[in-house]
Amino acid sequence: MIETRIKQAINTIKEDNKKALDDISKSFTEVKTHIIALKKCFDTSKEEISKLTIKLNEVISDNTKQTELWNELTYKEDDHKKNVITSIQSLQHELRNSQRCNNSKMNDIEQILNTLPRMSTPLNQNEGTGIPNTQVLDIENSQLKNEFSTSFHNLEPTMGQALLKEVPKLKEWPHFSGEGEHDHMSFIRGIDMIKEEFELPDRLVTARFNTLFTKSAHRWFKVETAFESSKFNADKDKALPWFCQQKDRLTALYCMSEFMIHRKILRQCGGDLEHAVKSRTTEQSSAEDIINILEEVTTRTRIGSSRVNFKAKFNTPWKDSVDKNPKESSNNV
Template identity: 80%
Template sequence: MIETRIKQDINDIKEDNKETLDDISKSFTEVKTHIIALKKCFDTSKEEISKLKIKLNEVISDNTKQTELWNELKYKEDDHKKNVINSIQSLQHELRNSQRCNNSKMNDIEQLLNTLPRISTPLNQNEGTGIPNPQVLDIENSQLKNKFSTSFHNLEPTMGQELLKEVPKLKELPHFSGEGEYDHLEFIRDFDMIKEDLELRDRLVTARFNTLFTKSAHRWYIKLRQANGSQSWTWWKTQIINKWANDAWRLKVEKAFEYSKFNGDKDKALPWFCQQKDRLTALYPDMSEFMIHRKILRQCGGDLENAVKSRTTEQSSAEDIINILEEVTTRTKIGSSRVNLKTRFNTPWKDSVDKNPKENSCRQFR
């Protein structure tokens, strides 16, 4: 019984060990699989590390190049700074020299000015007469004039002083009242030309408006200036056009053009034609010259219009038309006002008519 039990226990132990060995074998197989997977990952990581090393070497080489470029740029920057400093110092030296020259020239001019009052005293006199010698006087005056003029011509005035000299005075500038037919357009045109020719800044133009605007335009300017402050010349042009170039103004100018008929006895060709042309140009700035001339000639009347048209072409200028208009009205009197002759009968019709019709064929006039 004991032996049988011992054998059975041994068999049980063998079976348990067998199960344990099987578990160990499975675990070993799994560990082996993990080791193979880790080896693959390690190989992959090794390849990536080698690639990263290559990239790192490239970056290091690029950094080296960047460092070299940076050093080169820094060297060039330092060299450029030195050149700029040297040029500034040379300019300062030249300015100091020119200032010294100008100071010496000004001293020479002051000395010349101080010698001016003494010209009349040390003159040579004619022998025995006591009268100054005119030849000596002319020679001394010419020498002084040449010396004085050369000293002034050597001076170089600044551009600002030259421009300020060219700015017209207030009395020479166009004024604006706002009460003419198209004076606002003339004012804008004149100031545009002055500003362009003299290259004036807006402030030099607009600062004079308080004096140049007169009558109703001055009151309008003061009110607008207080409300909006200092503005540019472009802004003021827009305000002037909005104020005066309105529908009422257009109607007024159109009526003035239509009512102005040419009369050879009262009107002169040049001022009448120019005024009519200015009216049309103000109303229709895009109208062609030919159409403007045709509309003006319609205001001359049928006979005079046909007479002028027959002597002109589409290429005729305003001067040609004015000359032809003057010639036609002077030579032919076409366009002059006709005098209405008023006649009155001497006696009324007779109550009885003579039997002889030849003796009473008409009325008797006084």
């Protein structure tokens, strides 16, 4: 009996050990599969990290290139500004030297004129004119002073032409395209610098805008000048096409409310016509309302027309009595 029990216990122990070994082997296989999966995830993450590092290096290299280009551009811009300033200073120095030369020439001429003898009788070439020789010398002296005048604001035409030749050509002036983000600031500064250095009048600077404006800025300038030059004339223009064309120009140029667009267009009518239309409209009036009012005012009252004929008849009691009874009026007199 004891032996059988011992054998049964041994068998149960063996079975338990076998089950434990089977469980251990299963757990080892599961751990092995988990390790393989983790290895795959690590490999994929490693590849992604390597790709990200490559992209990051590319971005860093691009940024370095852009910074280098920006530094080059700023250096070139500073160099160009320095060259412009030096050229302008040299031109100013040349102008001052020319003024000094003219001053010295004028002083020499005055000294020569002062050393000339003062005759009491006129010369042969001045006979019959009745002008003494001293007055002739004074006139010549004043003419020479005017000829060699060195005041910059009171220059002679020849001197003004010489100074205008020193002004930079249009190719060297700053141009404005209207397509950059802040290029209008550099354009304004360049124009102001040239205007101040050469003391150019505003009329001469604005006359060059048609050439200095390029691309979209040139188109904007043409539309702006077309709007400003188009004044409403009741004899030539019709209200509907003129108003629509002006509105299209303003909407292409500015971002304004409809009320401000209408007010800006009515300013082109001018004077009495503008007042007549404004007094008949409100802020809520549409473009159709304004066009109808404009047509009504121009057709009925002829305001804004250059061919208005006023034929007023003034009937006074005195005139009526004279016209009706001329005999009675003469007898009373």
